[in-house]
Amino acid sequence: MGAAPASRDVTSYGMGLAAPLALFFLLFFVAPLLQLLWLSLHNDTAGLHWGLGQYLHFLTDPFSLGVLGSTLLLGAEVTAVCLVLGFPIAWLYQRVGPRLQTIIILIVLLPLLTSVVVRTFAWIVILGRQGIINATLQSLGIIETPLKLLYTQFGVVLALAQVQMPLMTLPLITALGRIDPNLDDASCSLGAGSWRTFFRIVLPLSLPGVIAGCTLTYAAAITAFITQSLIGGGQMLFMPMYLYQQASTLQNWPFASAISIIFLLAVLAVVSVFTTLGRMSRGYGGA
Amino acid sequence: MADAPSGRSLVVDAVTHRYPSGALAVENINLDIKGGEIIALLGPSGCGKTTLLRIIAGFIAQTQGRVIIGDDIVDALPPNKRAVGIVFQNYALFPHLSISENVAYGLAARGVDKAARQREAQRLLELVQLPAMAARLPRQLSGGQQQRVALARALAIKPSILLLDEPFAALDKNLRLDMQIEVKRLQRVSGITTLIVTHDQEEALSMADRVAVLSHGKLEQFGSPSDVYDRPQTLFVNTFVGSTNRMPGVVVSADRTAAKVRLDAGAEIIARPAGGALSEGGRVTVCIRPEHLQFVGDETGFAGVVGMSLPLGATVVHEVTTADGSGVKVSQARIGETRALENGAAVRLAPLAPSLANAFPATL
Numbered sequence: 304m305g306a307a308p309a310s311r312d313v314t315s316y317g318m319g320l321a322a323p324l325a326l327f328f329l330l331f332f333v334a335p336l337l338q339l340l341w342l343s344l345h346n347d348t349a350g351l352h353w354g355l356g357q358y359l360h361f362l363t364d365p366f367s368l369g370v371l372g373s374t375l376l377l378g379a380e381v382t383a384v385c386l387v388l389g390f391p392i393a394w395l396y397q398r399v400g401p402r403l404q405t406i407i408i409l410i411v412l413l414p415l416l417t418s419v420v421v422r423t424f425a426w427i428v429i430l431g432r433q434g435i436i437n438a439t440l441q442s443l444g445i446i447e448t449p450l451k452l453l454y455t456q457f458g459v460v461l462a463l464a465q466v467q468m469p470l471m472t473l474p475l476i477t478a479l480g481r482i483d484p485n486l487d488d489a490s491c492s493l494g495a496g497s498w499r500t501f502f503r504i505v506l507p508l509s510l511p512g513v514i515a516g517c518t519l520t521y522a523a524a525i526t527a528f529i530t531q532s533l534i535g536g537g538q539m540l541f542m543p544m545y546l547y548q549q550a551s552t553l554q555n556w557p558f559a560s561a562i563s564i565i566f567l568l569a570v571l572a573v574v575s576v577f578t579t580l581g582r583m584s585r586g587y588g589g590a
Numbered sequence: 591m592a593d594a595p596s597g598r599s600l601v602v603d604a605v606t607h608r609y610p611s612g613a614l615a616v617e618n619i620n621l622d623i624k625g626g627e628i629i630a631l632l633g634p635s636g637c638g639k640t641t642l643l644r645i646i647a648g649f650i651a652q653t654q655g656r657v658i659i660g661d662d663i664v665d666a667l668p669p670n671k672r673a674v675g676i677v678f679q680n681y682a683l684f685p686h687l688s689i690s691e692n693v694a695y696g697l698a699a700r701g702v703d704k705a706a707r708q709r710e711a712q713r714l715l716e717l718v719q720l721p722a723m724a725a726r727l728p729r730q731l732s733g734g735q736q737q738r739v740a741l742a743r744a745l746a747i748k749p750s751i752l753l754l755d756e757p758f759a760a761l762d763k764n765l766r767l768d769m770q771i772e773v774k775r776l777q778r779v780s781g782i783t784t785l786i787v788t789h790d791q792e793e794a795l796s797m798a799d800r801v802a803v804l805s806h807g808k809l810e811q812f813g814s815p816s817d818v819y820d821r822p823q824t825l826f827v828n829t830f831v832g833s834t835n836r837m838p839g840v841v842v843s844a845d846r847t848a849a850k851v852r853l854d855a856g857a858e859i860i861a862r863p864a865g866g867a868l869s870e871g872g873r874v875t876v877c878i879r880p881e882h883l884q885f886v887g888d889e890t891g892f893a894g895v896v897g898m899s900l901p902l903g904a905t906v907v908h909e910v911t912t913a914d915g916s917g918v919k920v921s922q923a924r925i926g927e928t929r930a931l932e933n934g935a936a937v938r939l940a941p942l943a944p945s946l947a948n949a950f951p952a953t954l
């Protein structure tokens with residue numbers, strides 16, 4: 304050890320320090336993943352015949368493909384809603400005094416401080432047939448019969464967007480905070496109006512935050528088992544529930560494993576699209 | 591707007607600004623700047639220079655007063671309608687845009703078509719002597735180069751007023767001198783009315799046609815570099831611009847143009863009443879610059895004892911302790927063999943001329 308300590312780069316540490324984490328990952332992440340892959344490569348539930356049958360089944364079955372499609376779409380919708388609502392919050396945060404900043408952060412973080420189950424039930428109370436929204440609209444005479452809000456795509460997107468909002472807002476706040484406020488002023492003094500400044504300067508420079516926020520929100524939205532099932536109800540099936548049914552109810556472990564792998568790959572594909580888009584648009588943040 | 595004539599006049603009329611936090615940043619500032627002039631705003635940190643600049647640019651709406659560019663009162667105009675170019679202290683180049691896109695940014699905002707934009711950007715980059723850098727990103731340039739790009743970007747919109755906030759603060763000494771000459775050259779060529787914020791007095795005195803000295807948000811003096819240096823109107827200006835010896839004393843007799851002052855250090859000298867009329871018997875502070883003191887052989891001056899002598903290239907600075915125990919600095923040109931003054935030598939000192947000793951009523 305330390306044969307030539309003088310020439311040693313001060314920033315290079317022994318890889319041994321990462322060993323505990325590496326071991327942890329190996330045991331609880333890589334190993335189960337490999338087991339999953341191994342399982343998915345069997346054509347029968349007993350695990351006797353090797354083959355790609357499970358994958359073929361999924362990829363040729365319109366129902367399964369439909370579930371995958373609607374899950375990916377759900378993620379996209381939730382991400383879009385979070386981005387459109389979260390960006391102004393983050394933007395506002397950077398332009399108010401310290402006291403308002405504390406309040407905004409509190410509001411943004413609040414969803415994280417309550418349990419998912421509680422939050423989801425709150426949405427049921429709000430969206431239900433006799434829920435707060437319907438009751439209000441009816442008492443105001445705006446509608447006659449209650450609107451169907453619960454067990455709809457709209458309801459799921461709304462509830463998920465609220466639940467995942469911090470995952471979008473926090474990276475955006477960080478990214479916007481890194482932008483030199485003089486850039487705004489510089490743009491303005493060069494004759495640009497607020498919209499041009501926003502689209503040419505603020506948005507491109509906040510892209511790292513947008514990408515981080517979208518990736519987190521997307522990944523969280525499509526895997527949000529509880530909210531999806533409770534708000535979506537029986538009529539709407541998304542990948543996590545589909546997976547759960549196959550594994551738990553039908554005990555079809557190889558098919559459930561194949562679903563997991565396909566789901567994983569689909570998510571990775573979407574995430575890498577986000578990242579590539581970000582890199583292409585030359586948004587290098589505060590670099 | 592795009593072809594606003596360069597070199598418009600700028601009037602800052604009784605401008606006062608109080609930040610929402612309650613800090614009074616500038617107070618009743620009056621500046622009357624002619625078209626094509628180059629003005630330095632000089633003052634210590636926190637005296638309100640940046641605030642005044644941001645008011646002129648339109649980023650801050652002043653609490654009171656008016657800003658007039660040419661014949662227009664611009665107070666109601668947002669920054670993007672004022673045709674004021676600004677170079678920020680940290681340059682504020684757009685990090686994700688190439689150098690030529692940075693320079694062309696203002697033209698794009700004005701709807702100039704792409705080809706014309708690129709041609710103009712290239713022309714400006716040649717003007718600031720960076721024609722080969724067009725495709726680079728700001729972070730691939732040195733500080734001095736970024737500075738020049740920021741200047742080119744501000745000039746691209748053909749501003750009628752150019753504001754520079756401590757433009758050379760981050761540059762090393764040689765580069766700073768180059769850039770000062772460069773800016774002065776560009777300013778001469780374009781004739782743009784220019785306001786340079788600085789806390790470097792040499793920069794202010796060497797670059798500007800006129801210097802505005804600020805202290806604690808107030809305008810202390812607005813005049814030519816030689817006015818400010820040789821005929822300071824306040825004690826602050828005298829001590830802030832250049833170095834000076836402050837010698838307390840009492841007025842023996844005074845009229846408009848001259849005052850006889852008995853210095854606490856001994857000796858009576860004739861001084862110029864710089865800050866208005868002085869009353870007999872009143873205490874004053876007399877300011878004499880080190881280069882305006884001379885050693886005298888007769889009994890006219892005040893006595894002192896030489897302490898340290900520092901040879902500083904072309905001059906030698908002697909530290910002399912006077913009879914009242916205070917120290918004064920004397921700067922002597924090194925002509926041929928200057929007589930070396932020994933530590934502890936008794937000498938007598940007097941100002942070169944009465945007009946070079948400024949008497950201000952003592953505050954306290």
Ligand SMILES: Nc1ncnc2c1ncn2[C@@H]1O[C@H](COP(=O)(O)OP(=O)(O)OP(=O)(O)O)[C@@H](O)[C@H]1O
Binds near residue numbers: 609611615633640
């Ligand atoms: N946004 C602000 N809110 C409250 N007070 C401020 C604000 N900006 C500046 N000030 C105060 O106003 C005064 C003048 O500030 P300003 O930035 O104009 O000084 P400056 O002359 O540019 O100083 P420096 O040479 O350090 O840049 C200071 O006392 C400062 O504390």
Ligand SMILES: [Mg+2]
Binds near residue numbers: 639640641
């Ligand atoms: Mg400043």
